[in-house]
Every structure is written in C-alpha cells, then in structure tokens.
Amino acid sequence: MLFLRTITRASKHAAVLFFLLAASVLHAADSAAIRGTVTDPLGAVVAGARIELLGGHVIIATAQTDSNGHYSFNAPAGERYTVRVTAPTFESTVSNSFFATSGSGATVDVVMATKTLTQEVTVTATGRPTPTAQVGASVTVLTQPDYKYQPEVQDPLRLVPGVQVTQTGQMGGTSGLSIRGGNTNANKVLIDGVPANDIGGAVEFANIDSVGIDRIEVLREPNSALYGSDALAGVINLTTARGTTPLPLFTYAADGGNFTTYRQEGSIGGTYRNFDYYSAYGRMNTQNSIPDAGFHNGTYAGNFGWDPNARNDFRFTTRHLNEASSQPNAYLLYGIPDSAGVQENDTYYSASWDNHATDRWHNQIRYGGLRLHYLYNDYAATGIYDPDLDVYLGAPVTITGANGYTVSGQAIFQYGASYGSSYPNFYVAPSKRDFVYAQTDYQVNPHLVALGAFKYEDERGTTQDSGLPATSIERGNYSYTIQLAGDFWNRLYYTLGSGLEDNGLFGFAATPRASLAYYLARPSGNHLLSGTKLHFSFGKGIKEPSIYYQSISLYDMLAAEPGGQQLIAQYGVQPIGPETSRTYDGGVEQQLWNGRARINLSYFHNEFTNGVEFVPQAALIAMGIPGGSDPAAQFGAAVNSQAFRTLGFETEIEYRLNSHLFARGGYTYTDSVVQRSFSSETAPTENPDFPGIAIGAFSPLIGARQFRVAPHTGYFALNYAQSKWNASLSGTLVGRRDDSDFLTDAEFGNTLLLPNRNLDGAYQRLDLNGDYALTHHITMYANLQNLLSEHYSESFGYPALPLTLRAGMRFTFGGESWSRK
Structure with a gap:
C-alpha cells in the first residue's frame, strides 16, 4: 500500500511537473525575442542605456545595454511595440513601431540623438539608412514640422542651402529647382523610390503637393x-507617411484666403496587428492675382504595409495627381494674358519587399511605375491682330530690367495661318516608365558594409504638336551599382561606389562616386567647441535627353538636308547623346556652445558638359538651313552643345536658443560661367538701340552666367514651439540674375530685347505660419506668404503672387494608443 501511495503521489507530481513544462513551452512558443544594439550618431556603442519596451504608452519590459551596446528581452508575440531608449547626455529616442512574432522575434537597432542638435538619418546619400553625422556628402533632411500648412513641396525646398526655386509666375506656373547652379531638369526626384522624372529629367514642382509627404531629403x-540617369546635379527623395497608431487617426483641415483660394485635406492612418495603412487626399484651388491664371490640384497619397514577421516588410505606395492650370504667359511683357492651359494626370506607384535574411544581410526588391499625361492647349489666338503681317501683337508696353535698360513697343505674341499656326492647337506628351530594382547589402563587420544593386527600366513616350506627326520612343535601360561604405575607429567614414548605366539611347557610361567624413573632435554637449567634422565628396552624373529633344535632333535634321554632311562636319554636330557632370565639394562642420549651435561651410566646383541646347530658327538660317525646308525647322532644333561650370560656397547655421526657439539660416555664393554654347556662336544678337552690347536671345552667351541662376541666395527660419502655440517666420533672399525677355518686335526685329546681365531683379520673400490648439482635437492655423507684398518676378515678365493669406482649422480624432490592464 505504501508503495502504491508513493507511486500515486509521484505520478501526481510528475503530472504537475509535465503541465508546468508544457505551459512553459507553450508560453515560450508565444513569446518573441526582441534584441538590438544602441549606438550614438557616429556609430559608437552606448553602454548602460535604459531600454523600455512599450505597448502603446505602457511599459511591457525593461532592460539595459551591456558593454557592447546590446540588449535583449522576451515579450508576448503577435503584438506591435516600440522601443524607448534613455541614457545620460542623449535625448530620449523612440524607435519606429514593429510587429513581433514568435518565430523570428525582432531586431531593433537604435541610433540615439544628442541633446544638442537632432541627428537625422538619410537613405538618399548611401542607399541604406545612415545617420547624417556619418555622411561626407552634402545632404539636408526636412520633416513635417519644416513645412507645416505649406501646400507645395517647393516652398520648404527654398530653405535648403545651394537650392534655388524658380517659378514662371504664380501657383500652377512652371517651377524648376536648381542645385548649385545646375539646370532645373538635372535632378533625380524620387517619390517612395519611384523616379518622378519625365523621360529626359523634367519634373514639374508646381504640381507636387505636400499632402502625405512625411520627409524630404535633398542631396546636393x-x-x-x-x-542612374538624371541624377546630374542632385537627388530629391520624398517619402509618404505611414500609419503608426493602433486606433485609426483621422485628420481634416480646411482653409480659405484671398484670390478665391481654398484648400481641403483629409487623412486616415493606423495599424492593425501586422498591417499599417495610410490614405490622404488634398485639393487646392485658386484664381491667382492676374487674369486667366486659375489653378487647381487634387492629390491622393497612399501607403499600405504588411509585416508577416520582423524580418520581412511588404509595402505598396501610390500617389495620383490631377491638375489643371491656365497659362497666361509673360503677362508683364505682353500686357495680355494668353488663352492657354495645361492639364496633367499623373500616377506613381510601387510594390516593394524588404527582407532581413540575417541581422547582417538585407535585401530589397521593388517594382514601380510612372504614368504621366501632359496636355497643353492654346485654345484661341490671343492679342491684337495685324492683318498685314498675319501676327497677333501684345499690348503696347514699356519694359524695364533691373539693369536699368528700358524698351517700349509691341511684341509678337502669336503667329497666324500663313506661318503654319492654327487655333486651337495643342502639345501632348504622355509617357510611361516601369522598372524593377533589386538591392542586397551585407554588413561584413561592424565597420564595413558592401552593397550591390541592379535596375531595369522600360520607358515609353510620345510627343506631338498640332499638325505634325507624333514621335514615339522606347528605351530599355540597365543600371548596375557596387558600393562599399564603412568607418575606421568611428571617426573616419567613407563611401566608395560606381554605377554603370546601359541606356537604350546612348549606351554605356560609368559614374563613380566617393565621399569622406573625418572628425577632428567628436560631438559633445559639454564643450564650447566640439564635433569638428571635415567632409569631402566627388561624383560624376549622367542624364538622358528628353523625347522632345531627341525628336528635333539637329544631327538628324542636317543629315536629311542636301549638303547636310558638310554642315555636320563644319559645326561638329553629333547625334543626341547624354549630358554629363562632374563635381567636387568639401568643407568643415563645427558645433558651438556646448552643441547648441552648428555651422557648416562647404566649397563646391561643378562641371556640366554636353548639355542639350535649343537652337532657334534664326541660328538654323545662319547655318544655311532654309527655314521652310523642313517642317521641324520652324520650331528649332536640339544639340549637345552647351558646357558651363559653377563654383562657389555654402554656409548654413543652426542654433537652438532655448527649448522653445530654434533658428537656422544659410547663404550660397554661385559663380556660374558658360564655357560653350552653339546658339551663341552661330547667331549672336544685338539690339540696335544698345549698340555694342551682345545679347543672348535664346541662351546665355559664352562667358556669361546661366540664365536665372543667382550669384547670391540666402534663407532664414525662426521657429517657436510652445504647448499650444507654434509659429514660424522664414525668408528667401535672392539676388539679381541674368535672363532674356525672348521678345521679337512687330517688325521681326530685336528692338525689344534687353541686355541679359542682371535683367531679373533681386527679391526678398517673407512667410509667416502659425497655429493655436483650441482643444486636443481642434487647431486654428494661418499661412501668410510674401508678407511684405513685394512685387517681383522669379522669371522675367512673370509676376509672382503678392501677399497671400490662408486661414483655417484642423480637426484630429482617434489615434490614441491602446492601454493594457
């Protein structure tokens, strides 16, 4: 009996033990291992940091980093978390949210921000997330507070050193962005990894609304x-916001202002287990301040993600815009608005898979597409008709340039039927791009990362003018990238790489790139002077020509002419090919006053060669090509014939005066010189009223500055933030620029041409933004642009907006984090 009772008792204990072990195993199966490494902005590990795992605002678990900066703990699987890290001399830093699964857990590395100036992370400069402190290239990161309540992306870009935005008129007028004196179509623009450039590099910044944009990176x-192609002068990377809150977050904002302006914007975003979602729509309407200049833009942005586990992220993004704008032309030069308009219907989309095969090995595959539909319509002949000349003239005007020269008369506005013109007429340019991009990068050791990438693009596009056959092209482009990046002793940082472009039009081209950053003194919040950083970079860029320029190739035009081969040899004309660039820059960055201030001084030297230049009909006639011998001759031709260099320096300063007030500003000097210009060589122009002054009617003269590139530009911004109040005062300062009025007088002469030098006047645009939180859910805000109502033109003859005021309210509902009991 005793034996049996002993066996029975042992069986009960065994059963209890088995149950406990089984429960333990089941619990382990339902737990996730969360680990990571904490480093400072220079990559040095942070030991003794406190780690908190947060489920919403509730602390689930705590840990501390060891001597190698590592931490780890277990947490219930199947939940979404964030990690908060605190340590002496650093700002409290919170990671992005992540979904933890029992199988793979999660690896969450955290880069802590200093208590001085926030260190942002860039992807654009290196191809993988890298703190800007470790980058030798010149890059600026803007986040949503930098462009709060500003409807257009081009507005915050005005407050970036080395960047100049030029708009032909008011909202809806063509806007281009020049980086360090480069042409406005020489920048690669990415929206969630999708190239937004039309074939050949053009991007219409007037149509890019800020709705849904979470951050902007500018590589100068x-x-x-x-x-690959189009990254000739710089890269601009726009990223769509993601949903981050367990409960859906709804926002709605509406405002109105002068010039019959109103804007509405709404969004919804959130997370559900391992899914996140975000959708936003905004619409802007205005009539502007001059006749026939209405503009509206409706933009939708979406970002949807699925994380089956912590090592994989599937994401789909899309952006669609529908824009229509009247195009009054150079109203100050003709005195009459044109009866023309532009319509665009554009879509950008991508599907991507990010995979962390191991803690060291990362892969990415992205498929993306672009659909651009551009239509220009000149609905009716506009102007004062002269039956003897069969032309339409502008109103009598007197035009004075900022250089003091004045002309008076009537310019030819449009041409009649005898010149082959008919109304309405149109120009249509639809284009498509599909691409596949694959990247793999591997961390060989804590101080070395190797990256390789491949991309294939299929580009198709068409251009057509009224009365002319359509021109269609298709290009298949291949790109290959290899890159090494790393550091020595967490003090010297380098990036070395090269791309190989195999373009369907111009073939192979290599584009090497290198950057270095070295810290003479590490950043510190305890010294008057610290964080002394030397930086240097070198790179080559390449750009494919547009469909339109390819369709009006001067080489093809001459080859079809009798005796054309002799002219080709005489003028050294080549088939349309790539534009190229080479740039060097270097400088020093210094932190001051215990890290509360930062100053950066950079020198740059850029060479732009083989630029595609438009050759007007007058130059073709001067070459011996009769104007009517080829239908395309009346529209001019294009040839790789322009070369220019830009050199100068940039300064930028940031200063955190106190916890509420932050100031920043910058100044750029740009010395731009045209070294070669086919149009200037073959068709020099002179206004008989200004004898002895050579004028570039259609392009700048050799030895002169690039049109619309200001030698002196600057900006400043003063931001104030308090519990309920926010305010920002910013200014854009631009000096005088060279330009042309591009006018022909009523006698087909040059008496209305003004000298190029300093034709465009300097201007100072001040903007003021502010908001006040009435309640947790309701905020009042106002946006004032051109606060002093200064009359100026960014492009000669195109008046900018005077004082504009928009005021409205923003409503926010939901989005609160969940709580645990």
Missing part, C-alpha cells in the same frame, strides 16, 4: 552611381 551633388 550627383549620385548616378545609385540612381
């Missing part, structure tokens, strides 16, 4: 090694 130098 070529990076064709990573991004």
Whole structure:
C-alpha cells in the first residue's frame, strides 16, 4: 500500500511537473525575442542605456545595454511595440513601431540623438539608412514640422542651402529647382523610390503637393552611381507617411484666403496587428492675382504595409495627381494674358519587399511605375491682330530690367495661318516608365558594409504638336551599382561606389562616386567647441535627353538636308547623346556652445558638359538651313552643345536658443560661367538701340552666367514651439540674375530685347505660419506668404503672387494608443 501511495503521489507530481513544462513551452512558443544594439550618431556603442519596451504608452519590459551596446528581452508575440531608449547626455529616442512574432522575434537597432542638435538619418546619400553625422556628402533632411500648412513641396525646398526655386509666375506656373547652379531638369526626384522624372529629367514642382509627404531629403551633388540617369546635379527623395497608431487617426483641415483660394485635406492612418495603412487626399484651388491664371490640384497619397514577421516588410505606395492650370504667359511683357492651359494626370506607384535574411544581410526588391499625361492647349489666338503681317501683337508696353535698360513697343505674341499656326492647337506628351530594382547589402563587420544593386527600366513616350506627326520612343535601360561604405575607429567614414548605366539611347557610361567624413573632435554637449567634422565628396552624373529633344535632333535634321554632311562636319554636330557632370565639394562642420549651435561651410566646383541646347530658327538660317525646308525647322532644333561650370560656397547655421526657439539660416555664393554654347556662336544678337552690347536671345552667351541662376541666395527660419502655440517666420533672399525677355518686335526685329546681365531683379520673400490648439482635437492655423507684398518676378515678365493669406482649422480624432490592464 505504501508503495502504491508513493507511486500515486509521484505520478501526481510528475503530472504537475509535465503541465508546468508544457505551459512553459507553450508560453515560450508565444513569446518573441526582441534584441538590438544602441549606438550614438557616429556609430559608437552606448553602454548602460535604459531600454523600455512599450505597448502603446505602457511599459511591457525593461532592460539595459551591456558593454557592447546590446540588449535583449522576451515579450508576448503577435503584438506591435516600440522601443524607448534613455541614457545620460542623449535625448530620449523612440524607435519606429514593429510587429513581433514568435518565430523570428525582432531586431531593433537604435541610433540615439544628442541633446544638442537632432541627428537625422538619410537613405538618399548611401542607399541604406545612415545617420547624417556619418555622411561626407552634402545632404539636408526636412520633416513635417519644416513645412507645416505649406501646400507645395517647393516652398520648404527654398530653405535648403545651394537650392534655388524658380517659378514662371504664380501657383500652377512652371517651377524648376536648381542645385548649385545646375539646370532645373538635372535632378533625380524620387517619390517612395519611384523616379518622378519625365523621360529626359523634367519634373514639374508646381504640381507636387505636400499632402502625405512625411520627409524630404535633398542631396546636393550627383549620385548616378545609385540612381542612374538624371541624377546630374542632385537627388530629391520624398517619402509618404505611414500609419503608426493602433486606433485609426483621422485628420481634416480646411482653409480659405484671398484670390478665391481654398484648400481641403483629409487623412486616415493606423495599424492593425501586422498591417499599417495610410490614405490622404488634398485639393487646392485658386484664381491667382492676374487674369486667366486659375489653378487647381487634387492629390491622393497612399501607403499600405504588411509585416508577416520582423524580418520581412511588404509595402505598396501610390500617389495620383490631377491638375489643371491656365497659362497666361509673360503677362508683364505682353500686357495680355494668353488663352492657354495645361492639364496633367499623373500616377506613381510601387510594390516593394524588404527582407532581413540575417541581422547582417538585407535585401530589397521593388517594382514601380510612372504614368504621366501632359496636355497643353492654346485654345484661341490671343492679342491684337495685324492683318498685314498675319501676327497677333501684345499690348503696347514699356519694359524695364533691373539693369536699368528700358524698351517700349509691341511684341509678337502669336503667329497666324500663313506661318503654319492654327487655333486651337495643342502639345501632348504622355509617357510611361516601369522598372524593377533589386538591392542586397551585407554588413561584413561592424565597420564595413558592401552593397550591390541592379535596375531595369522600360520607358515609353510620345510627343506631338498640332499638325505634325507624333514621335514615339522606347528605351530599355540597365543600371548596375557596387558600393562599399564603412568607418575606421568611428571617426573616419567613407563611401566608395560606381554605377554603370546601359541606356537604350546612348549606351554605356560609368559614374563613380566617393565621399569622406573625418572628425577632428567628436560631438559633445559639454564643450564650447566640439564635433569638428571635415567632409569631402566627388561624383560624376549622367542624364538622358528628353523625347522632345531627341525628336528635333539637329544631327538628324542636317543629315536629311542636301549638303547636310558638310554642315555636320563644319559645326561638329553629333547625334543626341547624354549630358554629363562632374563635381567636387568639401568643407568643415563645427558645433558651438556646448552643441547648441552648428555651422557648416562647404566649397563646391561643378562641371556640366554636353548639355542639350535649343537652337532657334534664326541660328538654323545662319547655318544655311532654309527655314521652310523642313517642317521641324520652324520650331528649332536640339544639340549637345552647351558646357558651363559653377563654383562657389555654402554656409548654413543652426542654433537652438532655448527649448522653445530654434533658428537656422544659410547663404550660397554661385559663380556660374558658360564655357560653350552653339546658339551663341552661330547667331549672336544685338539690339540696335544698345549698340555694342551682345545679347543672348535664346541662351546665355559664352562667358556669361546661366540664365536665372543667382550669384547670391540666402534663407532664414525662426521657429517657436510652445504647448499650444507654434509659429514660424522664414525668408528667401535672392539676388539679381541674368535672363532674356525672348521678345521679337512687330517688325521681326530685336528692338525689344534687353541686355541679359542682371535683367531679373533681386527679391526678398517673407512667410509667416502659425497655429493655436483650441482643444486636443481642434487647431486654428494661418499661412501668410510674401508678407511684405513685394512685387517681383522669379522669371522675367512673370509676376509672382503678392501677399497671400490662408486661414483655417484642423480637426484630429482617434489615434490614441491602446492601454493594457
């Protein structure tokens, strides 16, 4: 009996033990291992940091980093978390949210921000997330507070050193962005990894609304090694916001202002287990301040993600815009608005898979597409008709340039039927791009990362003018990238890489790139002077020509002419090919006053060669090509014939005066010189009223500055933030620029041409933004642009908006984090 009772008792204990072991195993199966490494902005590990795992605002678990900066703990699987890290001399830093699964857990590395100036992370400069402190390239990161309540992306870009935005008129007028004196179509623009450039590099910034844009990165130098064609002068990367809150977050904002302006914007975003979602729509309407200049833009942005586990992220993004704008032309030069308009219907989309095969090995595959539909319509002949000349003239005007020269008369506005013109007429340019991008990068050791990438693009496009056959092209482009990045002793940082572009039009081209950053003194919040950083970079860029320029190739035109081969040889004309660039820059960055201030001084030297230049009909006639011998001759031709260099320096300063007030500003000097210009060589122009002054009617003269590139530009911003109040005062300062009025007088002469030098006047645009939180859910805000109502033109003859005021309210509902009991 005793034996039996002993066996029975042992069986009960065994059963209890088995149950406990089984429960333990089941619990382990339902738990996730969360680990990571904490480093400072220079990559040095942070030991003794406190780690908190947060489920919403509730602390689930705590840990501490060891001597190698590592931490780890277990947590219930199947939940979404964030990690908060605190340590002496650093700002409290919170990671992005992540979904933890029992199988793979999660690896969450955290880069801590200093208590001085926030260290942002860039992807654009290196192809993988890298703190800007470790980058030798010139890159600026803007986040949503930098462009709060500003409807257009081009507005915050005005407050970036080395960047100049030029708009032909008011909202809806063509807007281009020049980086360090480069042409406005020489920048690669990415929206969630999708190239937004039309075939040949053009991007219409007037149509890019800020709705849904979470951050903007601006790389102020070529990076064709990573991004291939069009990254000739710089790269601009726009990223769509993601949903981050367990409960859906709804926002709605509405405002109105002068010039019959109103804007509405709404969004919804959130997370559900391992899914996140975000959708936003905004619409802007205005009539502007001059006749026939209405503009509206409706934009939708979406970002949807699925994380089956912590090592894989599937994501789909899309952006669609529908824009229509009247195009009054150079109203100050003709005195009459044109009866023309532009319509665009554009879509950008991508599907991507990010995979962390191991803690060291990362892969990415992205498929993306672009659909651009551009239509220009000149609905009716406009102007004062002269039956003897069969032309339409502008109103009598007197035009004075900022250089003091004045002309008076009537310019030819449009041409009649005898010149082959008919109304309405149109120009249509639809284009498509599909691409596949694959990247793999491997961390060989804590101080070395190797990256390789491949991209294939299929580009198709068409251009057609009224009365002419359509021109269609298709290009299949291949790009290859190899890159090494790393550091020595967490003090010297380098990036070395090269791209190989195999373009369907111009063939192979190599684009090497290198950057270095070295810290003479590490950043510190305890010294008057610290964080002394030397930086240097070199790069080559390449750009494919547009469909339109390819369709009006001067080489093809001459080859079809009798005796054309002799002219080709005489003028050294080549088939349309790539534009190229080479740039060097270097400088020093210094932190001051215990890290509360930062100053950066950079020198740059850019060479732009083989630029595609428009050759007007007058130059073709001067070459011996009769104007009517080829239908395309009346529209001019294009040839790789322009070369220019830009050199100068940039300064930027940031200063955190106190916890509420932050100031920043910058100044750029740009010395731009045209070294070669086919149009200037073959068709020099002179206004008989200004004898002895050579004028570039259609392009700048050799030895002169690039049109619309200001030698002196600057900006400043003063931001104030308090519990309920926010305010920002910013200014854009632009000096005088060279330009042309491009006018022909009523006698087909040059008496209305003004000298190019300093034709465009300097201007100072001040903007003021502010908001006040009435309640947790309701905020009042106002946006004032051109606060002093200064009359100026960014492009000669196109008046900018005077004082504009928009005021409205923003409503926010939901989005609160969940709580645990």
